[in-house]
Amino acid sequence: MQWEMVVGLEVHAQMNTNTKIFCGCSTSFGSDPNTQVCPVCLGLPGALPVLNKKVVDYAIKVGLATECKVAGMSRFARKNYFYPDLPKGYQISQFELPILEFGRIGVVDDEGNPKDIGITRIHMEEDAGKLIHPETPGCNYSLVDLNRACVPLIEIVSEPDIRSAKEASQYAKKLREILIYLGVCDGNMNEGSLRIDANVSVRPVGQKEFGTRSETKNVNSFRFLEQAIEYERERQIDLLEEGGVVVQETRLFDSVKGVTKGMRSKEEAHDYRYFPDPDLLPLVIDDEWIERMKGELPELPEARRARFTSDFGLSGDDSDLICQSRDMADFFEQTVKLHNDPKAVANWIMGSIMRDMNKEGLESVADAPITPEHIAGMLDLVKAGTISSTIAKEVFDHMWATGKSARDVVEEKGLVQVTDTSEIEAIVDKILAANPDEVEQYKGGKTKLMGFFVGQIMRESRGKANPGVVNQLLKAKLES
Amino acid sequence: MSADLLTKTAHELRPLLDSGEITSVELTKAYLDRISAADDKFNHYITVTGDTALEMAKSADETIAAGSAGPLTGIPIALKDVLVTEDIRTTCGSKILENFNPPYDGTAVAKLKEAGAVFLGKLNMDEFAMGSSNENSAFGPAKNPWDIGRVTGGSSGGSAASVAARQAVMTLGTDTGGSIRQPAAFCGVVGMKPTYGRVSRYGLIAFASSLDQIGPFTQDVTDAALLLGAVAGDDPRDSTTIDAPVPDYVAALGKEIKGLKVGVPREYFIEGTDPEIDKAVRDSISKLEELGAEIVEVSLPHTDYAVAVYYLIATAEASSNLARFDSVRFGLRESAGDLISTYTATRAAGFGEEVKRRIMLGTYALSAGYYDAYYLRAQKVRRLIAKDFSEAFEKVDILCSPVTPTTAFKVGEKTDDPLKMYLSDIFTIPLNLAGLPGLSMPCGFTNDGLPIGLQLMANHFDESTLLSTAYALEQATPWRGRLPEVL
Numbered sequence: 001m002q003w004e005m006v007v008g009l010e011v012h013a014q015m016n017t018n019t020k021i022f023c024g025c026s027t028s029f030g031s032d033p034n035t036q037v038c039p040v041c042l043g044l045p046g047a048l049p050v051l052n053k054k055v056v057d058y059a060i061k062v063g064l065a066t067e068c069k070v071a072g073m074s075r076f077a078r079k080n081y082f083y084p085d086l087p088k089g090y091q092i093s094q095f096e097l098p099i100l101e102f103g104r105i106g107v108v109d110d111e112g113n114p115k116d117i118g119i120t121r122i123h124m125e126e127d128a129g130k131l132i133h134p135e136t137p138g139c140n141y142s143l144v145d146l147n148r149a150c151v152p153l154i155e156i157v158s159e160p161d162i163r164s165a166k167e168a169s170q171y172a173k174k175l176r177e178i179l180i181y182l183g184v185c186d187g188n189m190n191e192g193s194l195r196i197d198a199n200v201s202v203r204p205v206g207q208k209e210f211g212t213r214s215e216t217k218n219v220n221s222f223r224f225l226e227q228a229i230e231y232e233r234e235r236q237i238d239l240l241e242e243g244g245v246v247v248q249e250t251r252l253f254d255s256v257k258g259v260t261k262g263m264r265s266k267e268e269a270h271d272y273r274y275f276p277d278p279d280l281l282p283l284v285i286d287d288e289w290i291e292r293m294k295g296e297l298p299e300l301p302e303a304r305r306a307r308f309t310s311d312f313g314l315s316g317d318d319s320d321l322i323c324q325s326r327d328m329a330d331f332f333e334q335t336v337k338l339h340n341d342p343k344a345v346a347n348w349i350m351g352s353i354m355r356d357m358n359k360e361g362l363e364s365v366a367d368a369p370i371t372p373e374h375i376a377g378m379l380d381l382v383k384a385g386t387i388s389s390t391i392a393k394e395v396f397d398h399m400w401a402t403g404k405s406a407r408d409v410v411e412e413k414g415l416v417q418v419t420d421t422s423e424i425e426a427i428v429d430k431i432l433a434a435n436p437d438e439v440e441q442y443k444g445g446k447t448k449l450m451g452f453f454v455g456q457i458m459r460e461s462r463g464k465a466n467p468g469v470v471n472q473l474l475k476a477k478l479e480s
Numbered sequence: 481m482s483a484d485l486l487t488k489t490a491h492e493l494r495p496l497l498d499s500g501e502i503t504s505v506e507l508t509k510a511y512l513d514r515i516s517a518a519d520d521k522f523n524h525y526i527t528v529t530g531d532t533a534l535e536m537a538k539s540a541d542e543t544i545a546a547g548s549a550g551p552l553t554g555i556p557i558a559l560k561d562v563l564v565t566e567d568i569r570t571t572c573g574s575k576i577l578e579n580f581n582p583p584y585d586g587t588a589v590a591k592l593k594e595a596g597a598v599f600l601g602k603l604n605m606d607e608f609a610m611g612s613s614n615e616n617s618a619f620g621p622a623k624n625p626w627d628i629g630r631v632t633g634g635s636s637g638g639s640a641a642s643v644a645a646r647q648a649v650m651t652l653g654t655d656t657g658g659s660i661r662q663p664a665a666f667c668g669v670v671g672m673k674p675t676y677g678r679v680s681r682y683g684l685i686a687f688a689s690s691l692d693q694i695g696p697f698t699q700d701v702t703d704a705a706l707l708l709g710a711v712a713g714d715d716p717r718d719s720t721t722i723d724a725p726v727p728d729y730v731a732a733l734g735k736e737i738k739g740l741k742v743g744v745p746r747e748y749f750i751e752g753t754d755p756e757i758d759k760a761v762r763d764s765i766s767k768l769e770e771l772g773a774e775i776v777e778v779s780l781p782h783t784d785y786a787v788a789v790y791y792l793i794a795t796a797e798a799s800s801n802l803a804r805f806d807s808v809r810f811g812l813r814e815s816a817g818d819l820i821s822t823y824t825a826t827r828a829a830g831f832g833e834e835v836k837r838r839i840m841l842g843t844y845a846l847s848a849g850y851y852d853a854y855y856l857r858a859q860k861v862r863r864l865i866a867k868d869f870s871e872a873f874e875k876v877d878i879l880c881s882p883v884t885p886t887t888a889f890k891v892g893e894k895t896d897d898p899l900k901m902y903l904s905d906i907f908t909i910p911l912n913l914a915g916l917p918g919l920s921m922p923c924g925f926t927n928d929g930l931p932i933g934l935q936l937m938a939n940h941f942d943e944s945t946l947l948s949t950a951y952a953l954e955q956a957t958p959w960r961g962r963l964p965e966v967l
Contacts (some may be wrong), residue, residue, distance in 0.1 A: 039584050043804045045572070045685040046564040048718050078800050080846070082823055089803020145809065219625055273846035275855060278690035278797055281719050 002205040002242070004339075005233045006213075008196060011175060012153050012192040013185040014127065015058045021126050021152035022049030023094065029191060033145035041150035043087030048279050051076075055152040057285065058184040059124050060293040062154060065178045065300055066119055068103035071096040076124075076280045079274045080141040084144050086130040095125035095156075095274040096429055099283065106179075106302070109163070117171045118159030127151040153294070158197070160210065162389035165226040165233075173195055175221055177301045181326045183205050188363075189220045196225055210238070212246040216260050221254045228253040229262055232292070259422055296394065304329055312342035321350055327364045330373055338376030352396050355424045374399045378406035384426050390416050390463045419466045424457075427465065428473050450474065486646040487511055487963060489703045490555045491730075493649065493944040497544055497554050504544065504554030508537035510597050511556045513648050515600065518966055522623045524632075524642040527562045527569050528601040532935040536598040543596050545804050549728075551706050551738030553596030555845075556927070558648040561602040562609050562641045563694070564683045565589055568599070571616040573607040573635075576805050576812045577832030578926050585728050586624070586683010588652060588694050588711040589720065595710050603638030604870055607832045608802065611635050612904045615895055616834045623891075625669060625964040626930055631889040633663030635854045636697070642669040643697045644781055645966050650707050651697045656687050656881075658908025660695045660902050661920035663885035665933020668922045668962060670704045673698045675721040678914035679708075686793035686801040689720075691912045701921065701951040704728035708943060709790050724941055734949040738772030739951060743876030747783035748907055760924030760932040761882045764953060771952055780868040786910040787902055793859035799842030805830065837898065856928045866914040871940040876952050878949050881907055883920045883933035897903035906937060921950050923960040933960075 020027055023040035039047035063070050077095035103119030133139075156175060162168045176194055179185040186193050190214040214232060219225045220285055231253075232425035236246050251260040300308075301323050308319035308329070323329045328349065335345045353370060376394055381387045385396060387410055398409040410416060418424060431453060432439055442449045450471075457470050485507065488496075496502045512530050519525050533556065540554035564570045564582040571577045585593065592599075598660035606616040613624040614637025622637040624630040626643035632641040636653030643651055654659045655673035664671025672695045680696040686692060696707035709730065714723040744765060749758065769775050807813035807826040816827035831839070845854040872879060884904060894901045913919045916937055923934035934953075938946040954960050 039582075042586070042809060044564075044582065044583070044803065044810070045570070045577070045580070047584075048682050050717060050719050080800050080803060082803065082806060084808045084819065087804060087809060089806055090800050116793075128728075149744070271848045273848075273851075274842065275800070275846055275851070277797060278688075279686075279719065309541040 002093065003202045003230075003233075003237050003240075004207075005163060006201050006203065006210055007163065007164075007168050007174060007229060008160040008198040009158045009168060010215075011156045011158075012171065012195040012197075013062075013156065013179055014207055015055050015152040015154060015184055016154055016186055016193070017054045017058065019052055019054075020150040021052050021055050021124065022150050024407050027151050030204065031147055031422065033143070033147060034149040035147070041087065042146060044147075045399050048469075049092060050276075051280060051283070052152065055124055056099070056285070057121065057293060057296075057434065058152075059154050059183060060183070060285065060290060060298060061182045062156070062292070063100035063122060064102065064294060066103035066105055066122070066156075066175075066183055066296060066436055068100035068119060068122060070285055071097060071099055071101065072285060073097065074099040074283045074285070076277045076283070077274045078277050081270045083128070083133050084142070085149070087129065087146060091128065091330060092277055093125035097286070098123035099221075103192075105174050106173055107167050110166055115161075115167070117161045117167070119214065120157045120159050122154055122156045125153050125155060141230075165229040168198065168229055169222040172225060174301070177324060181298055181301055183298070183326075186358070187434070192220075195220070196231055198225060198232070200236070201246065202228055202233060202236045211240075212248050214246065214249055214260070216253050217263070224241055224253060225254050227255075227258050228279045231258065232359070235260070237373075264332045298326070301326075308332075312336065312346075314342060314346055318346050318350065322346060323366065329367045331365045334372035335375045338372055339379045340373060342378060344379055355398055369400055369403050374406060381410060385417060385419065385466060386410065386464060387415055387417050388467060390458070391417065394463070395430050415464065417466050418461055418464045419469055421469060422467050424461070424465050425456055425473055427460050428470065428477060431460060432477060439478065453478075462473045484485055484851065486514055487697050488649075490552060490649050490706055491702045491720050493555060494551060498549055499537070500544075504537040504540040504556075506755065507554065508533050508556050508600070511648065512516060519647060521628065521955055522625060522641060522647070523620050523643055524604055524622050524638040525558070525601045525645055526571055526573070526604050526617075526619050529568055529599055532568065533598050533600050535581045537595075539690055540596045540598060540925070548662050551741060552592065552710055552726065554598060555649050556598045556600050556607070556820075557571055557707075558566070558594065558600045558603050558639070558642055558651045559589065560605050560636050560651065562605060562654050562685045562687075563589055564685065565599070565602070568602065569621070570681060570685070570802075571654065573605040573617040573619060574830065574832070574835070574918045577810075577828070578618070578812065578813050580811055584683070587685055587715045589679035591711050592652075593715075597710075602653060603636070603642055603648075603653075605653075606635035606636055606659075607684070607835050608798070609635040609654055610798070610834050610838055611690075612658070612662060612746060612901050613889070613891075613894065614638065615891065616832055618832060621891055624704075624888050626668065627888065627928075629890055630667065630930070631891055631893075632695060633666035633884075633888060635659040635663075637663050639697045640669055640671060641654075642774070643667070643669045643699060644964060646963065648952060650699070651702050652688075652707070652711070653693055653697055654684055654692055655908075655912065656693075656794060656904040656911050658698065661883050661908050661918055661933070661935060663907060664697060664920040665931065665935075666888035668931025668933075668959075668964075669697055669699060670701055670919065670921045672919040672943075673911065673917060674703050674708060674709060674944075675722075675917045676711050676912075677720050678943065680718040680721050682715055682717040686797070688797040690797060691794055693912075699963075701954050702730060704919070704950075705733060705947045708947075712943075714798055722941070727783060727944050729944060729947050732948045735948040735952075736772065737768065737949055737952045740768075740878060740939060740945075741775040741776055741876040742768050742773045742949075743776050743778040743872055743879045744768070745778050745780045745783070745872065745879055747780050748881035750885075751836045753882055753951060754887060754926075756924075756926045757882050757885070757932050761934055764923045764933075764934045764957070765880055767953060767956055768949070771956055773949075775955045778879070780865075780872060780910065782861065782864045782868050783910055786913060787906055788863055789858045789865065789910045789913060792854050793862060794844030796845045796855050798840065799839045799846065802831075802835070802839055815817070834898070836920045857958055861878075862913050865910055867936075869914040869916055876944075877938070879937040881935045881937070883935040887926055887930040887932060887935055892930060899900065911937055915944055917938060919946050920948050921954065922962065923953075923957070924959065925962070958963065
């Protein structure tokens with residue numbers, strides 16, 4: 001039988017506001033346990049939540065960037081369940097009236113055709129705390145850290161429009177990119193700032209009804225997302241073909257073994273008894289608020305990519321790569337402003353800069369020791385003929401290591417290109433004299449040896465000889 | 481120190497304190513002496529904070545000496561034990577919080593500290609403010625000083641009765657369905673529930689968040705105006721407070737009520753109400769007319785549904801509000817094998833019978849499959865009840881009714897019949913559902929010598945008219961200052 005997979009993603013994104021969603025505690029990561037807490041996020045008796053408007057600003061921006069409809073009136077609701085990491089015994093979330101609905105993100109399907117993945121809804125909620133289970137043998141207790149309790153999240157729920165693992169990871173990547181561009185989420189999947197749950201089901205091709213789905217959690221990279229979805233697809237198809245049934249359940253992805261494992265069955269799941277939170281007023285968002293957020297929207301990745309292709313003549317792949325991060329795209333534009341050769345700038349970014357960032361594990365070019373001024377200064381010297389592109393690589397390494405400007409590096413290291421004809425002529429003569437056999441062969445028609453001579457000469461000059469002058473002199477001497 | 485001092489109101493004590501005739505320390509000691517002499521009998525206090533009180537009194541005396549005293553500086557007051565107080569045990573009348581020392585002050589408490597008031601202690605109440613007789617307290621029932629065999633009413637039983645027994649000059653209580661007005665009526669004092677949103681709920685341990693409101697218990701209307709003024713106002717820590725200026729409530733007193741339109745809601749004068757109460761309330765209405773008010777009969781047609789609606793909404797909210805008492809971070813813990821058993825054992829041992837009943841009722845009302853029929857339907861009817869009031873207040877300035885169908889009943893009389901107990905709040909509940917302000921004041925006594933309460937109700941944020949009407953009536957009737965024999 002032919003099977004079709006249906007996937008929907010639920011993405012939790014932590015909003016990087018300075019303070020929590022319902023109190024004034026800091027949201028910073030990595031502090032000592034239970035040091036960023038107050039009566040409100042501890043759920044002490046008598047404490048009340050007050051909405052952080054900044055979270056609403058951020059949510060509206062995400063909504064505008066994904067073409068959602070912003071609700072004029074939305075409500076916070078309580079999701080009731082007991083767990084030690086949930087101080088109040090309920091999570092403040094949104095249920096019947098979320099802030100955002102009916103959005104979309106564009107992807108390309110496996111045949112290469114453009115396709116929209118719908119966004120059902122986006123809502124705001126608070127995070128829970130963290131449980132720590134000490135691994136000491138014989139330890140019979142767990143610890144609770146509530147620093148993360150009440151940290152703002154948005155949950156982005158897609159329509160079940162996704163049909164392949166590739167589409168799923170594209171959608172997730174695009175979503176992450178948008179969040180990072182908007183500056184509302186750092187997108188860090190290892191620290192849990194971005195968490196993806198995948199709802200996967202399969203059905204015979206042609207069947208209208210959805211199959212029973214599983215929900216896979218703990219997928220913290222795009223590669224794992226694809227693996228987990230592929231695994232689920234295979235597992236469910238195998239089950240069904242053997243005459244079994246898929247159980248509606250929550251599964252955990254094991255990234256070491258590349259498999260998903262059943263966690264708990266949804267059948268014994270709670271009745272969350274959602275109801276509007278009486279401690280928080282209905283959230284009213286007027287047009288003025290929406291317009292204000294529109295005014296604060298940066299250029300989004302999609303638009304920027306298109307502009308980089310049309311205005312700077314970059315290839316689709318190059319602009320894709322550079323626009324993946326807002327910082328990198330900014331870096332590109334600033335450099336081009338200083339040195340108007342987009343192709344050269346792009347090549348340096350995709351070459352040396354990305355290579356060194358990778359090597360040092362840098363997330364953002366803003367953390368690199370190199371600025372647009374460095375790169376532009378270096379390219380200016382190449383263009384003026386002061387250094388060769390070969391020497392430029394050496395200059396780049398020095399700039400990266402020391403933070404000095406290209407001009408300073410070139411002066412300090414004596415890397416100025418030699419254009420003095422008589423100086424180069426001496427080297428040419430020396431090389432030709434040292435390789436009489438090759439000269440003979442060249443004259444006999446083996447003109448490919450040109451490269452050999454140039455290489456020898458450049459080595460002799462330690463890369464400083466102006467290649468144009470070298471070529472000109474060589475040709476004159478060999479063909480005379 | 482003469483016992484006479486204990487009968488004085490805050491506004492009567494003010495000149496004595498300011499002139500140096502008495503000090504706050506002397507006054508506070510007199511109250512602490514009264515409490516140690518009388519409270520074994522009355523059980524109005526769960527916690528007496530003698531040392532804290534004397535320290536606060538000393539500091540108040542310094543403020544007074546420096547000439548910067550406000551209306552409440554140095555006045556000994558007490559707080560319902562539902563209000564969290566920093567480093568002062570706050571039990572909420574429950575075993576589950578028997579040893580809970582909060583790390584913070586609620587907003588109303590902080591305002592009173594700021595105003596220089598002296599805290600005598602924390603007052604008895606029905607557990608989690610759930611009850612109408614104070615018999616649901618884990619610390620035993622508070623006793624009515626008019627008749628020790630009778631209940632104080634509830635849930636703010638200790639708050640009402642301690643003012644009547646002169647164990648505090650004035651107190652704060654909370655009102656979710658009548659928990660201020662009903663015990664005020666049973667104990668013969670003034671009790672007021674402000675408009676929802678007038679006083680911050682930050683630091684009020686929630687029973688039903690959309691209904692709870694903090695308010696004053698005092699010996700007379702002037703003190704009520706003073707105490708309300710001290711705690712009212714917008715609070716950035718409570719999103720449900722309203723950003724409206726707090727008027728000078730005392731300044732509004734003494735205003736003539738000539739031409740005031742007083743509505744008498746037909747549905748509040750029903751068979752089954754004690755005839756002595758009916759008569760006392762009608763006498764008060766006549767008195768208002770004598771004073772120049774125009775009496776208008778009005779109808780609040782959805783009154784009958786109020787008790788049912790209330791017991792769905794209040795319990796639904798309570799079932800969620802009380803989930804935080806899980807033994808993880810504070811409060812009682814009954815350790816059992818695993819997590820679920822620990823939750824179960826703790827809550828089974830920590831909550832009393834009525835609290836458990838309401839948690840179950842509320843959980844049921846919110847459950848999948850029942851939500852629409854119960855909670856949602858109740859919310860719709862709640863809006864109709866609120867509409868009744870807003871239509872009535874288009875025609876009148878004040879509504880006037882009994883507070884309760886009976887006077888204080890005997891201890892144990894209704895404990896076996898929760899429904900009968902619930903119905904004792906029939907005249908007070910609708911006001912909470914509509915979020916309106918109301919006041920209970922003494923309007924007479926039965927032949928047996930039990931106090932009778934009159935309920936006045938006003939439009940949203942019209943506490944000034946409520947207080948000035950009550951004041952006019954108080955001045956024109958002999959009930960102010962009637963106190964029970966205590967010792």
